[in-house]
Amino acid sequence: MKGFRYLKDVATLSLDRTACVGCGMCVTVCPHRIFGLRDQKAEITDFDACMECGACARNCPVDAINVTPGVGCASYIMTVWLSRITGRPVTSDCC
Ligand code: SF4
Numbered sequence: 717m718k719g720f721r722y723l724k725d726v727a728t729l730s731l732d733r734t735a736c737v738g739c740g741m742c743v744t745v746c747p748h749r750i751f752g753l754r755d756q757k758a759e760i761t762d763f764d765a766c767m768e769c770g771a772c773a774r775n776c777p778v779d780a781i782n783v784t785p786g787v788g789c790a791s792y793i794m795t796v797w798l799s800r801i802t803g804r805p806v807t808s809d810c811c
């Protein structure tokens with residue numbers, strides 16, 4: 717799914733590289749190939765393709781990944797909804 721775009725800058729995904737032990741599980745399980753390995757540590761290479769499924773965080777053995785499934789998406793939907801009520805513009809790079 718390389719090239720997939722979800723919503724820009726709304727994902728709740730975060731990575732603690734200092735805690736990472738470089739097992740590569742996040743690289744393997746992420747359906748959108750968001751992680752890579754550099755210097756035996758995971759790194760986020762395609763943040764905006766994250767769909768907040770939570771698979772990476774569930775499979776990380778040292779809890780180095782944090783993501784709240786669906787929150788960024790829900791937040792974005794609320795923002796769009798509010799913008800329609802208030803008349804304030806919202807921009808989107810949604811898929
Ligand atoms: S939450 Fe899902 S899509 Fe996002 S980085 Fe983790 S595995 Fe990939």
Ligand code: SF4
Binds near residue numbers: 736743775779
């Ligand atoms: S699953 Fe966790 S420990 Fe393994 S490479 Fe990814 S962030 Fe690092």
